[in-house]
Amino acid sequence: MRQIFLDTDTTGLEHKLGHRIIEIGCVEMGNRRLTNRHFHRYLNPERDIDAGAMSVHGISREFLLDKPHFADVAAEFLDFVRGAELVIHNAAFDVGFLNAELALLDMAPVDTVCHAVRDTLRMAKDLHPGKKNNLNALCERYGVNNSHRTLHGALLDAEILAEVYLAMTRGQESLIMDLGDDNASRLKAAGSLPPTGDRKTQHVRRASPEELEVHEKILTTIQEVSKGKCQWLRSDTNG
Structure with a gap:
């Protein structure tokens, strides 16, 4: 381009x-x-x-x-x-x-x-x-x-x-993984990785009890409408 x-x-x-x-x-x-x-x-x-x-x-x-x-x-x-x-x-x-x-x-x-x-x-x-x-x-x-x-x-x-x-x-x-010293050095030289100091800590926000309750109600409704084919509930059961 x-x-x-x-x-x-x-x-x-x-x-x-x-x-x-x-x-x-x-x-x-x-x-x-x-x-x-x-x-x-x-x-x-x-x-x-x-x-x-x-x-x-x-x-x-x-x-x-x-x-x-x-x-x-x-x-x-x-x-x-x-x-x-x-x-x-x-x-x-x-x-x-x-x-x-x-x-x-x-x-x-x-x-x-x-x-x-x-x-x-x-x-x-x-x-x-x-x-x-x-x-x-x-x-x-x-x-x-x-x-x-x-x-x-x-x-x-x-x-x-x-x-x-x-x-x-x-x-x-934003997708920085542990690639090993050799790969990391090669990618950084190519401009694909930022300096270590540029990496920011990622904060994970957990769902509140109220949000989890709403989520469960939505999944139950999907389960009823789909006649037991809700994939999210299957994943939870299998996991």
Whole structure:
């Protein structure tokens, strides 16, 4: 699978208010390995940048005056992402801005050009409900080094997101068994096992007496309806 990890920086928070993209950063991954191919452009938005936005990414309008406009790079950008799965943190924000820019050029939305869009913020909320799931929080949770991230930068954030995504989707790490020293060392070298310090204690929640009573009533009902063919009661008897 070809995936593109994407991030943008903008002049403000609402493209519906006329805010524009000022930076696009993309890194390519194939079969869960970075390919070292990337797309990165600063863009002249032809408008002022909100003070709040500038405090986040540190990019000034003066810096962007000699940079290309989105129209100058749109075709090249679409060629880079064409047919790939876009992986974006808070995808609605970036896709909204990209589609607004493309609409100004009478071009098709980006999600009709790429294969699909995956939102890692939604993934993180499903995996870690009730917790902070911004990129910094995920870096801390998964042990991804982001010490060089003092300000937001589209290309840097796309690279960090790729590392976080690999950590979030490495499902086999939750099935750690005693494989012996040789096998464990080989799998760890291949990136299939996390460091020992990353392993978390699994807590087993036992059913309460009330829950067990309800469970027994349900099994009895199933036994009556199935005329004695309740597999769970058979298992309990045989076990």
